[in-house]
Amino acid sequence: MNNWQRMVWDQRELFLQGFSVTLQVCGVAFVCALAGGLLLALLRVRVALLRPLVIFLIEFFRATPVLVQLLWVNYVWPELFGWPNTFFTAACVALALQSSGYLAETFRGALEAIPRGQFEAAGSLGLSRTRTFLRIVLPQMLLDAAPSIGNQFTVIVKSSALVSVIAVPDLMFESQKLVNRWYEPIEILTATAAIYIGFIFLMSWGLARVAGALRRRFGLAMNN
Amino acid sequence: MAAAATPCIRVVDLHKRFDELEVLKGVSFEVHRGTVLSMIGASGSGKSTLLRCINRLEAPTAGDVLFEGQSLVQANGRALGYNEINRLRRDLGMVFQQFNLWPHMTVLQNVMEAPRHVRNMDKAKAREVAEACLRRVHLWDKAGAYPARLSGGQQQRVAIARALAMQPKVMLFDEPTSSLDPELTEEVLAVMRELARDGTTMIVVTHEMGFAREVSDHVMFLHNGLVEEQGPPERVFGAPQSERLRQFLSRTNVQQGSRA
Amino acid sequence: MAAAATPCIRVVDLHKRFDELEVLKGVSFEVHRGTVLSMIGASGSGKSTLLRCINRLEAPTAGDVLFEGQSLVQANGRALGYNEINRLRRDLGMVFQQFNLWPHMTVLQNVMEAPRHVRNMDKAKAREVAEACLRRVHLWDKAGAYPARLSGGQQQRVAIARALAMQPKVMLFDEPTSSLDPELTEEVLAVMRELARDGTTMIVVTHEMGFAREVSDHVMFLHNGLVEEQGPPERVFGAPQSERLRQFLSRTNVQQGSRA
């Protein structure tokens, strides 16, 4: 028990500091992943010309280990594209890439699940394409995809435990440092796991609540 | 009713083919301003497809659709783009069989959306228009409800209000009562009767022969992708010429005879 | 038809409440072997709920349902378990409004499933039974098709065949024609007429007054969760007593008058 006090509670500032970095990386990556996933999904569905390329990209992002994505984005991209130039940006980009691949497929599913009639009703009233997408299609897509989006958030948070290979001092990094200080991984890792589990749980629970509340509000909740 | 010089809708030798299947094989007709055309025909005869071509939800394979003399298919020898079609569609209200209300918007939002962002009315004005339309279909008290909470008949009437709010010159109805029970059917037909009385140009695909007979100026029987017979309702129902129409009417009559 | 000593189905003071809403407020009636009961009533009056209580897809809040004298709700003072209910249900065929065919099985598999695994017939026997039932609804040629490839009327008939294959003593129909077009409606009603002629006990929820009048031995009008009026069809349709039934019939008559 003494170990818990000394290695976990007394080190709370380090844990917090690492957690705040994790939070930032995941936040930025999540937003980018949503945007990227949406873009890829739209390109895949709407732009026939680019479809093979987009499918390749989606599969490539989904199918390569995130560790390697981190290394590539951080060490290879700057030479190819002159960007990104900080470790933090690279970490966000790499995490976002992976999840945007998954999310692109999720969004495509949601997009294809929207009844044709919804588009046709908008078309028959003369709504512009942009307006139709933003106002009619997007909200329904997000609602439909909410569970998978929640899942993807957990994936991002969990993958973020690897960003320290490119020197981003996240929660996992700080906890490793503590492990290296005392060689007592069990308490420290258990505490770290508790933070991750608690955080992910809170976030996905919150998201599910919001989605559930919206569905109930629209009267869509109790279908079958 | 006096026919204007240019017909409101003119369909010229319209063909539509889905891969193998030729659904419309050359349909031509005209609808004049302020008149009501009913389309009848067996399931699969191409009624919905025809209606959808008029609204350009489907692209015709050949032939033309003219709205007040303007083609919805091409201009100056090239096909119309999405935005051009969209501009024309503003004046063609469509009420779908499946309603197609937007589930994430309230009734009022459903109705206001197009006036506000297609006609670019300001919010107050759009609200006023929407209110008028919803009152017309006796649903103003449901303005704040979401579509999923409405009964079928109510949803159908919201769909009508949504189309009306654009103050279209023509209304297209696709089997507006086919999935409603008798009481709800009556509700929806009442609203349509009222529209007809007010002189709205309408094209109605329907199974309600009674309604077709009572309200329309012109009835068209579609069979196998062709106009098999058309004319004023008295003649079409009273003295059908074609064998196939007689058969169609007798079937529906037998069954309706056995009702009531 | 001669009423047997014990009625085939007896419903005793049935109540059903969903949270706030009391849908059935004490319904009692009997159906004798070999007779046809039609249930009519406005949308939301509780017809489907009543049918589902008879089949124990819903648990009644109070009251009892007896099938050939045996309660479907309780025995020896305790509630029936899933397996006991299930045994009784084998003799109660149900045809749902939405067909509820199993999409991953062919028509034949849909029909064979219950005879084979509930009645434990061997494969050849079950196939024979299924074939007979499918022929009866004129669909033997579709035996190998998946439900999604069938038209609405065909799906409905498969649903009937599936229920028939269990050789149930009673058939329950929930609005078997409400979402079909006139031609398909006629097809399905024809099959039901035939069943009636063969002496199957049936309870039919329907909007088809013509059918109710023609086929049933007894008609029951449900209103606000209560039996408002019942009797032989001639009396119910010819000389309705209650104000509310008159109103209901006039509505549907107006509309049907305006057809044909």
Place this chain on the structure above:
Amino acid sequence: MSDNLREVFDLTLFGEYRAVLLKGLWMSLGVFTSSAVLALALGLGIALLRVGRRPWLRRYAIFHTEVARNAPDYIMIVWVHFVLPLLVGKVIGQRLEFNPFYSAVIALAFVYSGYFAETFRAGIEAVPRGHIEAGQALGMSARRITWRLVLPQVVRRMLPESTNQFISMFKATSIVSLIAVPDLMYQVQMVSAQEMKPMPLYTGAALVYFVIVFCAATALQSFSSRWRAKVYA
């Protein structure tokens, strides 16, 4: 291309060490298949408990799902390998040591059982109530309804989403090297430590993962769309 880039994409090392790397790949596939089968079975069981009628089991299912999905794989693996044997050992009063392969399989199966349980649950709930009621109305037993009416629809409907999960899971096997299970990643690290060229080796590994996942996903996709075409017309 600069020297550096040329070095990153110089895959000759990969060819040179193909024997060990291939051995690692086999191990990766072994870990993957074992844990995938376990995770599927466990996920299915949990999903059935979750939609079942027993409140306590339902509560356990929720708890299981949440903990499993939310635990970082890395920590889970270390925990299962080092802490779990201590706990179990204390209970049975005997010193226990897990073979790293089993630890890895248990940890991965646990984490992904949570994901699969959610996927299955969504699929089960998407089966229209009417299909189940139709079975009940015909007097079918609850078990028969589950196995014959519900699950066949669930499995086929959830195929695309499960593909996502299988992909994640296959990639996740790369962390078993943490407890010295000699999978592909482990071999790559070993070679990289001796050749001092991590980038080309990791790049090659990524390409291997990519090719395998891509082929498998494409095959699954075409299978599932063929099935859907048949049943959903």
Place this chain on the structure above:
Amino acid sequence: QTLDSGIRPESTLAKVLKSGVMRVGYAQTGPFFYKVAKTGELGGIYFDAATELAKQMNVKVEFKEVTFQNATVGLRRDDYDVFGSALTYTMARAMAVDYIGPLYEVGSLLMVHKDNAGRFKTLADFNDPSVTFSVVSGGSEEPRIPILFPKAKLITTTGQAELGAEPVRAKKSDVWMSSQVAVLLMAKRTNWAVAFDPEHPIDRRPSSWAVRYGDYEWKNFLDFWAGFMRTNGETDRLMKLHMDRIGNA
């Protein structure tokens, strides 16, 4: 017979002798303990040493692999009797496990990019705010850099040691500090890495094996063995042998 010698029966030494098996934990590090990648055979300085020790004790030897991270956990959990791969003395580790007398002294080297090599003439040039070090987390160099080069900046990576050199290759940092073995190997294997003053390793630290605390017989016994190996020059000989072997592999 073991009782006669005065070894407590609960001592690991007694257990090893009695069971006839010595369990040695290892993690793969440099020339001390490694698998030959192409064949998967074990090898290394301490591998040879442990094998020799077992032979002289007349017991069998059993090797168990762990990752470096988990080395001390496995030891304290009694997965093996001695952790026989290279542990460099650090205070943190010494509070968790007991080192035996040093077997060898390792030094560190600094490695820079060849484009940058001209910038650094003396060791003092590295102690400058414009210089960024990269180092891998958990290694023995990590805590030494702030002491040796207090003015320089430091970034820490995790994972494999050689991934710590990547920032230098990508010019995101200027210098990598690592064990002399790793730096020499990298300089030899790649065409961009240059070791700074390779003849003079800096910051020499003892490297050795570790056992659990509280087992005097076992610790004394291994101390004795370590003293012999060092004084005799045996570890030096093995080092040369293996450096040659790895370098030419």
